[in-house]
Amino acid sequence: MPLLxxxxxxxxxxxxxxxxxxxxxxxxxxxxxxTDATALVLPxxxxxxxxxxxxxxxxxxxxxxxxxxxxxxxxxxxxxxxRYGYTGEIRARGNVLRxxxxxxxxxxxNAFEFSAENANDAKTALQEFSYAxxxxxxxxxxxxxxxxxxxxxx
Amino acid sequence: xxxxxxxxxxxxAERAAQFRGQVARRLSGELTEDEFKPLRLxxxxxxxxxxxxxxxxxxxxxxxxxxxxxxxHIARTYDKGYGHFTTRQNIQFxxxxxxxxxxxxxxxxxxxxxAIQTSGNCIRNVTSDQYAGAAAxxxxxxxxxxxxxRQWSTFHPEFSFLPRKFxxxxxxxxxxxxxVKVHDIGLRIHxxxxxxxxxxxxxxxxxGRTPYIxxxxxxxxxxxxxxxxxxxxxxVYNLEGRRDNLYKARIKILLNVEGAEKFATMVxxxxxxxxxxxxxxxxxxxxxxxxxxxxxxxxxxSATDDAFEKARTKxxxxxxxxxxxxxxxxxxxxxxxxxxLKPVSGIPxxxxxxxxxxxxxxxxxxxxxxxxxxxxxxxxxxxxxxDDLYAVWKALDAHGLATANIGLVSDIIACPGLxxxxxxxxxxxxxxxxxxxxxxxxGGEEEIGELxxxxxxxxxxxxxxxxxxxxxxxxxxxxxxxxxxxxGGSGAEDAxxxxxxxxxxxxxxxxxxxxxxxxxxxxxxxxKERFLxxxxxxxxxxxxxxxxxxx
Amino acid sequence: MKAVTGNRLCDGAVVYLKDDDQWxxxxxxxxxxxxxxxxxxxxxxxxxxxxxxxxxxxxIADDGAPSGRQALRETIRTAGPTVRVDxxxxxxxxx
Numbered sequence: 001m002p003l004l005x006x007x008x009x010x011x012x013x014x015x016x017x018x019x020x021x022x023x024x025x026x027x028x029x030x031x032x033x034x035t036d037a038t039a040l041v042l043p044x045x046x047x048x049x050x051x052x053x054x055x056x057x058x059x060x061x062x063x064x065x066x067x068x069x070x071x072x073x074x075x076x077x078x079x080x081x082x083r084y085g086y087t088g089e090i091r092a093r094g095n096v097l098r099x100x101x102x103x104x105x106x107x108x109x110n111a112f113e114f115s116a117e118n119a120n121d122a123k124t125a126l127q128e129f130s131y132a133x134x135x136x137x138x139x140x141x142x143x144x145x146x147x148x149x150x151x152x153x154x
Numbered sequence: 155x156x157x158x159x160x161x162x163x164x165x166x167a168e169r170a171a172q173f174r175g176q177v178a179r180r181l182s183g184e185l186t187e188d189e190f191k192p193l194r195l196x197x198x199x200x201x202x203x204x205x206x207x208x209x210x211x212x213x214x215x216x217x218x219x220x221x222x223x224x225x226x227h228i229a230r231t232y233d234k235g236y237g238h239f240t241t242r243q244n245i246q247f248x249x250x251x252x253x254x255x256x257x258x259x260x261x262x263x264x265x266x267x268x269a270i271q272t273s274g275n276c277i278r279n280v281t282s283d284q285y286a287g288a289a290a291x292x293x294x295x296x297x298x299x300x301x302x303x304r305q306w307s308t309f310h311p312e313f314s315f316l317p318r319k320f321x322x323x324x325x326x327x328x329x330x331x332x333x334v335k336v337h338d339i340g341l342r343i344h345x346x347x348x349x350x351x352x353x354x355x356x357x358x359x360x361x362g363r364t365p366y367i368x369x370x371x372x373x374x375x376x377x378x379x380x381x382x383x384x385x386x387x388x389x390v391y392n393l394e395g396r397r398d399n400l401y402k403a404r405i406k407i408l409l410n411v412e413g414a415e416k417f418a419t420m421v422x423x424x425x426x427x428x429x430x431x432x433x434x435x436x437x438x439x440x441x442x443x444x445x446x447x448x449x450x451x452x453x454x455x456s457a458t459d460d461a462f463e464k465a466r467t468k469x470x471x472x473x474x475x476x477x478x479x480x481x482x483x484x485x486x487x488x489x490x491x492x493x494x495l496k497p498v499s500g501i502p503x504x505x506x507x508x509x510x511x512x513x514x515x516x517x518x519x520x521x522x523x524x525x526x527x528x529x530x531x532x533x534x535x536x537x538x539x540x541d542d543l544y545a546v547w548k549a550l551d552a553h554g555l556a557t558a559n560i561g562l563v564s565d566i567i568a569c570p571g572l573x574x575x576x577x578x579x580x581x582x583x584x585x586x587x588x589x590x591x592x593x594x595x596x597g598g599e600e601e602i603g604e605l606x607x608x609x610x611x612x613x614x615x616x617x618x619x620x621x622x623x624x625x626x627x628x629x630x631x632x633x634x635x636x637x638x639x640x641x642g643g644s645g646a647e648d649a650x651x652x653x654x655x656x657x658x659x660x661x662x663x664x665x666x667x668x669x670x671x672x673x674x675x676x677x678x679x680x681x682k683e684r685f686l687x688x689x690x691x692x693x694x695x696x697x698x699x700x701x702x703x704x705x
Numbered sequence: 706m707k708a709v710t711g712n713r714l715c716d717g718a719v720v721y722l723k724d725d726d727q728w729x730x731x732x733x734x735x736x737x738x739x740x741x742x743x744x745x746x747x748x749x750x751x752x753x754x755x756x757x758x759x760x761x762x763x764x765i766a767d768d769g770a771p772s773g774r775q776a777l778r779e780t781i782r783t784a785g786p787t788v789r790v791d792x793x794x795x796x797x798x799x800x
Contacts, residue, residue, distance in 0.1 A: 068192055069275060071315025075392045078312050083427060099176070099193055106311035128172045131161050133305045135432045136312065142432075143161045143305070144439040151438070181714070187758045201759060203782045204793055205717035234792055249792075251716035501788055572778060573786035581781075583788045633774040 002119050005089075006110040011123050014111070019060060027054060039091075044072040052084050061086065063109065065094040074107045081108035081137035098125045108137030155216050155524060156301045156446045158266045165308070166263045169270055173197045174256035181253070196276065196314075197259070198269030202576050205249045209272040210262060214282035214300035214324070215243035215527040219514040222525055224265040226510035232258050237510070239495060239503040241567055241618060242321070243281050243527040244272055248574055270308060275316045277307035277388070281323045283331045284528040287447060288490050288536040290482040293343050293351055295447045296326040299380060302435060302443060306381050313388045317395035318403035320388070321360075328647065333529060335359045335368045335649035336621055338405050339387060346374045353380060357387060357417070358409030361615035365651045366406040369414035371421060378440075379425075382433040386425035394420070450522040450537055455487020459541040472547050475558040478600060480543065487540050491521070493533040493550060494557040494565060498594040499587050502568045503531035512553040520546050530567055532560065563605045563672065564590035567618050571611030571628065572635075578611035580628025580635040580661075585609050588665045593672075602672055605685045606644075621645035623686045624668060625652045637664040641671070641697055642689045655698045667701050674700035706767070707743035708735040709750045710779075711760035718799050719782050720757060722750055728757065730799050732783040733769050 005014040022037040024046055039060035042048070055061070061080060063073040073092070080086040091111040092104050098121050101112060105126060114122050135142045141149075158166070173193070180190040194200075198209035210225070217225075225245060229237050232254045233247040240246055250258060262268055272279055280303045287295045303322055307313070313320070325332040326343035334340025340356035353375040359368030375383050387405075394412075396402045409417045466473040481490040493513065496502050505513075513533060517525045520542045521535035528534060538546055550556040559565045566589060569575065571582030586609055593599055608622030619625030625640035636658035643652030659667050672685070674697060679688045689697060709722040720728040721735035729735065738746050743762050750760045764773035771779030785793015792798055 069315055070397055071275075071313070072393055072397075074312045074315065075389055082431070097189070100315075103309075103311040103314055129168050129309070130164055132311075133165075133308050134310060144435050145432075146161065147159070147442065148436060148438055181755075183755050186754055201712055201717055203778070204719060204785060204799075205712075234798075249717075253715050572781055573788050581787065583786075587788070630774075633776055635777070 002114050002117070004112045004114050004119055004122055006105060006112075006126075009126075011119075011126055013119050021062065024051070024054060042073075042076060044070060044076070046076070048076060048079050048084065051080075055080075055084060055086050055088075058088060060089045060091055060111070062091045062093050065092055065096055065100070065104075067095050068097060068100070074103060077104070077107040077109050078137045098122055101125045102129060106132060106136045106138045106140065155218060156213075156297075156443065162305075163263075163266070166266070166268045166270070167260075169197075169268065169309075170256065170259035170263050173259055177252060177256055192274065195273040196271065197255075198272035199250075199252075199255055200273065200576075202248070202570075202574050203572075204574070206252055206255070207574070208247045208250045208255060208258060208269060209240070210245050210247070210267060210269050211272050211279040212243050212245060212267075212527050213304050214280055214286065214297050215284050215529075216286075216297060217525040217527065218265075219518040219523050219525065221265045221267055222510050222514035222517070224261060224267070226507040226514070228258055228261055229507040229510065236504055236506045238501075238570065239505065239527050239531050239533070241529050241531060241569075241616060242279060243284070243529055244279060245527070246570075248570075273319075274314075275318050275320075276314045277303075277310060277316075277320045277322065280304055280307065281321070281332055281337075281529060283325045283327060284526040284534045285331060285481065285490055285536065286326070286526075287449070288483050288488075289327050289329075290484045291327060292484065293326045293345060296324040296332075296341075296343055298440070298444045298447050299341065299343065299353075299377070300324050301446070302380065302440065303384070306384070310388075312385075313392060316388070316392055317397045318400070318405075320391075320405065322384075330645075330647040330649075331528070333618075333621070333645040333649075335647075336361055336365070336618075336645050337368065339384065340368050341380075344374075350374075350376070352376050353383075355383065355387075357421075358406040358414070359649075360404055360406040361618060361620050362404065363401060363613045363615070364407065365615070365620040366410060367649050367651065368406075369409060369417075371414060371418035378437070379429055379434055381435060382429045382431065383421075383425055385433050386421050386428060390417070390420045390424055449485075450524075452485045452488060452537070453539075455485075455539065455541075457486045459487065462540045462543055465544040469544075471558075472544060474600065475547055475556055476543060478558040478562065479556075479560045480538075483537065485537075489538050489540055489543060491535040491538045491543070491546060492528075492560040493535065493555050494559050495532050495555075496559060496565050496586075496590065497554055497557045498564065498590045500557075500590070501583050502566055502586050505533075509553050509555060512549070512555065516546060516549050530565065532565070559599060561604045561606070562599045563593050563602055563607060564599060565606070566590065567606075567608040567622070569610050569612075569617035571609075571617075575611060575616075577614060578628070579613075579630035580611045580637070582609040582611040582617055582626075582628060585626060585628075585637065585661065585664060589668055592665050592669055596669070602676065603682065603684055605672070607668065608643075618645060619643070620651050621649065622652060623684070623689070624671060626664065626668075629658055631658065635661045637661065639664075639667060639671075639701060641694060642686065644686060648686075653694050655694055655701055670700050670703065671697060706737040706765050707740055707762045708732070708737060708765045708769075709743070709747055709760060710735075710763050710782075711750065711757035714754075714756055714758050719794070722746070730794050732765075732771070735765065735769065737765060737769070 019039040323337040336359040342354040355372040356368035526534035568582040568586040572578040610617035621643040640652030766772040784795040
């Protein structure tokens with residue numbers, strides 16, 4: 001189960017550095033007991049409103065993908081990036097499958113506890129699509145903007 | 155109609171290539187069935203009773219002749235010579251081999267088609283009014299906005315793993331042919347008091363085991379904000395919808411638990427945070443899409459044509475077909491032609507490869523190359539000159555496609571039922587066949603008037619029985635097929651959920667029961683009111699009595 | 706009595722496990738198993754993921770025809786759609 005990290009468009013295996021994890025509830029209850037915490041764990045059911053202050057000081061936020069079907073963390077990732085201005089690492093944990101990486105990356109996930117062994121498969125998966133229709137939390141220009149840019153250039 | 159540019163084409167081709175890889179990984183054993191199943195479902199590939207089934211998207215029901223010919227080719231080459239149009243304006247092939255599906259997807263991609271998001275817990279193929287762009291009285295072409303939604307929802311990174319499937323329908327007419335009130339989101343394009351065009355946003359309708367009529371959560375949404383508003387609804391649903399119980403996971407449950415008002419507040423709050431982000435399309439992109447839906451080059455024709463009138467007088471069958479199967483067009487001298495896929499004893503929605511070729515040819519010659527699929531499992535030629543109607547009727551008739559029964563008692567919606575479907579409890583198609591045979595023998599269908607019978611082979615309600623004027627639901631009782639009747643449903647602008655009337659009937663009794671209901675209606679109706687109107691006027695009781703007098 | 710059924714991976718055809726451990730599309734050739742033994746046979750069949758998918762047990766009568774509560778479903782499944790008797794195993798269309 002390799003840890004993969006995204007740098008720009010490049011996905012590569014990363015060394016497992018030890019994290020001191022804390023859930024948001026535990027952190028809020030007693031921050032002084034967790035002063036050395038580096039990673040904030042957000043359960044799927046966690047509401048993110050009022051989270052902005054809590055994010056300060058964490059370099060990693062861990063989102064959970066318990067099953068293929070449970071897609072709440074996609075919304076959470078996007079909110080962290082686009083609403084709460086979080087720029088650190090968002091790590092996907094759980095059922096992190098090859099055919100979901102593209103969606104996760106688009107929503108702002110940039111580190112993956114990949115469920116399969118072969119990191120090259122993950123790399124391939126992120127290169128399967130050249131374009132995207134929507135603007136999302138990644139830097140990819142949506143197709144409508146590319147169309148517009150092209151028509152201006154023409 | 156919309157045409158792909160290099161971006162659309164690339165995405166569809168890349169998706170087909172991706173699925174080719176996934177199939178190879180499954181066949182090599184790299185993927186287990188549990189891992190592969192969600193992937194194949196996201197490409198519309200089911201496993202049914204006898205074989206795989208591939209559901210091909212027909213976005214908002216619009217097809218060109220070239221696309222129809224490709225569907226015929228696929229039916230002939232990879233399937234058993236036919237396809238089945240569904241209640242979501244899609245087409246299904248019932249016998250494809252897994253190993254052939256990547257090739258089929260490549261064939262589809264070559265004519266700007268695909269099977270993307272025809273299954274799975276994602277935003278499904280968007281549906282619309284089959285008369286879009288042709289209907290008299292339409293506010294504007296709903297396909298412009300359907301295409302906007304198609305692109306936005308395709309591979310949406312945030313909303314591809316929702317609690318449950320999600321269906322959006324768009325209409326722009328007072329007469330609702332898209333059943334917008336029984337969709338997860340229904341959009342009705344209308345003009346407000348200031349003369350501006352926008353959307354009424356209806357949320358939380360749906361059928362299945364807990365049917366609901368949708369609630370209007372916003373009367374008027376300016377058009378420019380469509381996507382950000384949809385995104386707000388979907389985000390609330392993705393985060394708050396239930397995931398612990400499959401049967402309570404649709405947005406209708408969330409909305410009805412929270413209450414429509416509170417749900418609307420949640421959406422408005424979310425929308426306030428994103429309405430000015432770059433989710434909405436710029437005006438240039440909307441204009442680009444709009445251009446594809448410009449009216450064809452209609453000629454200025456007079457409202458009446460002598461040859462047409464003559465043919466109508468001379469040929470009673472033609473006159474009847476014109477009365478029943480054609481509708482008013484927005485341009486004088488043109489008509490909308492409905493092609494019934496419900497011949498007597500036929501399988502609702504089924505069409506052979508040669509019939510597909512025929513329809514493609516007729517559309518090319520007489521309807522500006524355009525064909526529509528309807529949620530009632532029929533086809534439409536949207537733009538036919540009145541002076542061509544006789545030739546079109548003859549050409550359709552030569553291929554068994556001129557049944558004159560649109561909206562009548564034998565124009566039945568039926569799900570595939572236990573003849574094909576792995577989820578079904580009972581068969582649906584044989585009931586539809588026998589009802590059509592019975593009323594063909596009795597005659598007088600036109601006299602009975604509009605009567606919508608809808609048949610589902612299980613509680614999932616793919617045959618829309620809840621919104622049938624007469625609904626028929628198949629239930630399994632100790633291994634035997636029984637059928638439960640509901641009355642008074644409607645999926646149109648006067649939407650309502652039908653009421654269950656009494657105990658289930660055996661498959662032998664159900665056709666007699668329908669006849670008895672119709673006879674009772676004919677005896678009691680006033681002033682040519684529809685079956686539905688008589689039912690609404692009299693209530694369930696007298697109909698129940700009539701029903702059980704027969705059984 | 707029970708029989709093991711599933712769908713052939715490559716084309717989805719309905720198949721049954723035979724005495725010789727091969728798969729057949731003809732239910733008449735299906736190996737009957739005593740109810741007690743059938744679970745173990747099913748478990749073994751379910752591991753053959755490169756050949757079949759969605760394997761499960763069905764009830765069959767002494768003459769080998771589907772029986773029990775799911776008899777109608779299994780009869781349609783083995784023969785083909787009742788509304789298209791020209792298709793499926795019933796028409797000799799699948800081998």
